[in-house]
Amino acid sequence: GVSDCFAPQNQLARTAGCGQAYSRRGHYFYTASDVDGRTDRPGIYVCGEGQGVRGGAHARLSGALTACAWLADAGRAVPRDVARLRRRAARLRGFGEALERITNRPVRPIADDEWVCGCERVAAGTVRQAIAAGLADLPSLKIVTRCGMGNCQGRYCEPLLCRLFAAAGLEPRTPFTQKNL
DSSP states (O other), X not given: OOOOSOOOOOHHHHHTTOOEEEETTTTEEEEOXXXXXXXXXXTOBOOGGGGOOOOHHHHHHHHXXXXXXXXXXXXXXXXXXXXXXXXXXXXHHHHHHHHHHHHSSOSSOOOTTSEEETTTTEEHHHHHHXXXXXXXXXXXXXXXXXXXXXXXXXXXXXXXXXXXXXXXXXXOSSOOOOOOX
């Protein structure tokens, strides 16, 4: 199988136990955070693509906002105009949404015999059958189909699985979990 979509690499935040959110527009999971990069885990911040696919300019701004949040939370002086950075970041989110509209529409349907998990050689048809049987989250799909059990731990197949859910008019309830090594 091939992937023709963008998906954030957020495995480190998942391993740390940070909450995940689902992008209905992009069909991927990202680390849930406030606009300043604070996650639901005290002392863990996320910036850049971990907050979702929004483009390089937004990634730089989110890094600056996250640094300001860390400084503020540590009781230190914040050297930047945070409100101005937030306004600029909000404008750039629109670019990310346009990018998702363009890149996440299926270029072509995934055929039933194409692998969506190359590590475990799981075909799209097998996943479609599992979704049709009522499996609604990626950990359940993992148990039944073995998708996400290979060396990559779902980094490559998760975006394709999300596409298959979207094609069925559904969204997965939860993402794959990450191993704590």
